[in-house]
Each structure stands twice: as structure tokens, then as C-alpha cells.
Amino acid sequence: MSGIFNQVGFLSLCLMASAVVLPGQSEPTSSGDTGRVADSRHPLDAAPERCVSWIGLPRNLLADQKRVWTFPLRAARGKDWKPTLAVVAAAGALIALDPHDAPYFRRTSSFTVFNQTFSGRNTMLGMVILPASVYVAGLEKRDTYAQHTALLAGEAAADTAIVAWVMKDAFHRVRPSDISPNGNFFDSWFEARGSLLGKNASFPSGHTIEAFSIATVFAERYRKHRWVPWVSYGLATVVGFSRISLQAHFPSDVFVGAALGYFISHDVVLRVH
Numbered sequence: 001m002s003g004i005f006n007q008v009g010f011l012s013l014c015l016m017a018s019a020v021v022l023p024g025q026s027e028p029t030s031s032g033d034t035g036r037v038a039d040s041r042h043p044l045d046a047a048p049e050r051c052v053s054w055i056g057l058p059r060n061l062l063a064d065q066k067r068v069w070t071f072p073l074r075a076a077r078g079k080d081w082k083p084t085l086a087v088v089a090a091a092g093a094l095i096a097l098d099p100h101d102a103p104y105f106r107r108t109s110s111f112t113v114f115n116q117t118f119s120g121r122n123t124m125l126g127m128v129i130l131p132a133s134v135y136v137a138g139l140e141k142r143d144t145y146a147q148h149t150a151l152l153a154g155e156a157a158a159d160t161a162i163v164a165w166v167m168k169d170a171f172h173r174v175r176p177s178d179i180s181p182n183g184n185f186f187d188s189w190f191e192a193r194g195s196l197l198g199k200n201a202s203f204p205s206g207h208t209i210e211a212f213s214i215a216t217v218f219a220e221r222y223r224k225h226r227w228v229p230w231v232s233y234g235l236a237t238v239v240g241f242s243r244i245s246l247q248a249h250f251p252s253d254v255f256v257g258a259a260l261g262y263f264i265s266h267d268v269v270l271r272v273h
């Protein structure tokens with residue numbers, strides 16, 4: 001019974017968050033023949049948004065994936081190399097620490113209630129319900145900006161899911177939960193059993209990369225409301241930590257997922273500069 005209450009409470013939180021994110025808006029006005037729209041009451045009016053629609057989603061995804069996988073070429077030419085180097089260095093440090101910190105979460109039972117509340121199923125449901133409820137609310141209120149925000153969140157989630165699948169299949173890192181509490185946590189790479197879409201692989205965290213991609217879309221598009229980024233990234237951080245406490249991922253898996261989720265939404269989907 002307590003598990004049911006935990007699930008209901010978590011989903012209610014997601015629904016409440018989606019409701020308060022939607023202030024009343026005027027209909028966006030056309031910004032000319034560029035295929036973009038602008039809303040003078042929103043903070044991103046200075047940089048009109050990309051053309052967003054259900055029909056254009058496949059085309060946008062293809063363009064996004066090209067931009068994602070060609071990023072190393074742009075970084076090699078000197079673009080964004082400093083933050084890239086910082087992320088790589090931090091990821092390397094966390095990977096070195098994984099064999100020392102992961103066993104604690106493998107053995108402890110301190111997070112039982114937390115893990116029941118933020119289980120993999122509950123957090124995934126929350127990440128689906130939030131954009132969907134924003135989209136439905138946008139339809140009811142005739143708020144095109146909210147509808148576009150939800151579609152962009154879905155686009156970001158799809159983009160990050162593809163990236164996560166490719167990386168999981170490339171690295172085949174075993175999950176901490178598949179290692180015995182007193183097992184060898186140093187030998188985790190290329191050890192996971194093969195499965196469809198990297199289901200059994202650990203690197204990077206799929207839940208975290210999608211949580212941060214969705215959070216970044218809402219944080220950027222509603223950043224005029226100062227509390228929205230805090231709530232968005234706060235919930236995404238909780239999702240990331242839950243993947244560690246559930247022993248589904250190493251801390252480095254979560255960090256890389258968070259960094260990729262932020263980058264893909266910020267620089268690929270929203271193209272905020």
C-alpha cells in the first residue's frame with residue numbers, strides 16, 4: 001500500500017509542476033517568412049524559436065543527430081573545447097572513483113523508501129507525464145508557446161535516447177547491481193551482456209540523460225520565472241541520484257548523462273548561445 005501512495009505522490013508532484021509552469025500567454029505572432037515564431041511575452045523573444053511541429057519532428061531529429069555526432073569536429077576546430085575538456089576531466093575523475101564509491105550503494109539499505117518512491121518506472125512515468133500534461137494544458141489554453149515547449153522536450157528526450165543507446169552498445173559497461181557486493185568493481189567495462197537497445201548496459205545513465213534534457217528545455221524556455229530552473233534541475237538531479245542509490249548506474253554514468261542531456265538540449269535542440 002505504501003508503494004502505491006509513493007507512486008501517486010510522485011506523479012501528483014509532476015502534474016502540479018506542469019500546471020504551475022504554464023502562465024497565461026498570448027498567441028505567438030509570426031516573425032516573417034523564416035518559418036519561426038516569436039512571442040513578445042517570453043524571455044526567448046530575442047532569439048525566435050525553431051519551427052516546431054509534429055510533422056517537422058523527424059526532420060528536426062535528423063538535423064539534431066548530425067549536429068550531435070559532428071560535435072567532436074567542431075570542438076577540434078576550437079569551438080567549446082574548454083567546457084568539453086572540463087567535462088571529460090571530471091568524468092575521468094569520477095570513473096576512477098567509481099570502484100570506491102559504488103560498493104557503498106551496493107551494500108546499504110539506507111535509501112529503501114527513497115528508491116521505492118523514485119524507482120525507474122516512477123521516474124520514467126514522470127518524464128512522460130510532465131511534457132504531455134504541459135502540451136495538453138497548452139492546447140486547452142491555446143498557448144502555442146507551451147505546446148512548442150512540450151514538443152521540444154519530446155525532441156530532446158528522443159535525441160538523448162538515441163545517443164544513450166549508441167553509447168551503451170559501444171561501451172557495454174556492467175551495472176553495479178550486476179556485481180556482487182564484494183565483487184570486482186574495477187572491471188566493469190565491456191562486460192555487460194548484449195541486449196536490445198543497451199538495456200543491460202550502464203554507461204551513460206538513460207534516465208539521467210533524458211531527465212536533464214527535459215529539464216533544460218523547461219529551464220531555458222521559462223527562465224524568466226526564476227524558480228523554474230531550480231525546480232527543473234532539482235528534479236533532474238533527484239532522478240540522477242536515484243539511479244545511483246538504486247545501483248543501476250555508477251556516479252560517472254550519471255554525471256556523463258547529465259552533461260550530455262544539458263548539452264543536447266541547450267546547444268542542439270534549443271541552440272542557445
